[in-house]
Amino acid sequence: MSQWKLAEGLEAEVAALFGDLDRVFALQGDWITGDPLSEVLRVEHRGVRYYVKRYWAAGKGLRRWIGRPRVKAEWQNLKHFANWGISTAPLVGWGMERRVGAFHRGALITRELAGTVDMAVMALQHDPRLADPHWVDGVSRQLARATRTLHDHHFAHNDLKWRNLLVDQAGRLFLIDCPTGTFWWGPFLRYRVIKDLACLDKVAKYHLTRSQRLRFYLQYQGRQRLNAADKRQVLRIVKFFEGRE
DSSP: OEEEEEOTTOOHHHHHHTSSHHHHHHOOOEEEEEOSSEEEEEEEETTEEEEEEEESSOOSGGGGTSSOOHHHHHHHHHHHHHHTTOOOOOEEEEEEEEETTEEEEEEEEEEOOTTOEEHHHHHHTTOGGGGOHHHHHHHHHHHHHHHHHHHHTTEEOSOOOGGGEEEOTTOOEEEOOOSSOEEOOHHHHHHHHHHHHHHHHHHHHHHSOHHHHHHHHHHHHTOSSOOHHHHHHHHHHHHTTTTOO
16 A cells, blocks of 8 residues: 655646656665665756655664654654744655555655755864854754754654754754654653753764853753753763763
């Protein structure tokens, strides 16, 4: 059984290009990346680029047999982001196919966020914007608000790294690529919250000042200064990857 959906309002040519899973899996384009579960292609049509992520396995471990396939988790999470007011890549098409009840293949397509760069690339290239306090503060506030929104919904990204943060020339921030994010509660959520914040700080500690990192945390908490609980939390964050780098 195959289920495939397209976003509303697509041009007829785009809808035809991505019309069903057979056509999506027959597409050719620029190969971007891949792993044992999936691959990403970039396809251009009339000057617009689309990213096509194709899966031929449901996921790792138990997800191969039970639970949400990874591709479904990814498109559902992007929809959550949009519903919560978090800027992300617009979905163009999504769906999957099962055979004899088991996952067979699936795909999702997003439209390119033109003029953006991921923040991991900025860090590697020592982008001068990272040395601009005003620019950093603007992005920090957006990221703090988006991260807090995720966590207020009991949702953890689980891969909140700089490579999954895009910024455009106007300094607008977008969150992308979230196939392993999901909902948590109680101590499980608290652990995942720390992991999300630690993932962000893992690169930030090499490219931002200590004051900028602290200011991000305060923006995330919506406070002007740290209280005793915050200090304990900050300590857990900075020690999270200790010995694992």
